[in-house]
Amino acid sequence: MTRKTGALAALKKLETERAKLDTKQQELETRAATELGRMLLGSGVEAFSPKSLKQIGAALGKMGEEQVLIKLEIGSSTAPRNSISQS
The missing domain is CATH 1.20.5 (Single alpha-helices involved in coiled-coils or other helix-helix interfaces)
Known part of the structure; x- marks a missing residue:
């Protein structure tokens, strides 16, 4: 029991x-x-329809940060933005 x-x-x-x-x-x-x-507020994307914004976000998420920056010709960083700095 x-x-x-x-x-x-x-x-x-x-x-x-x-x-x-x-x-x-x-x-x-x-x-x-x-x-x-x-x-995102103030970036201009608030003018997008919710449906389009969701589709864009999903597509960007599948691509990865570096690939998105290159595709959008924003440039690429040499280190990830959220990397931990070494001491």
């Missing part, structure tokens, strides 16, 4: 943790969307 009770308790704990993680993920997705929105 102890094993069944232990397994049931563990399952209940797992379900509770999963629900907390789902809530945390939703919060982080909302914060990430806000950060992205702030970066």
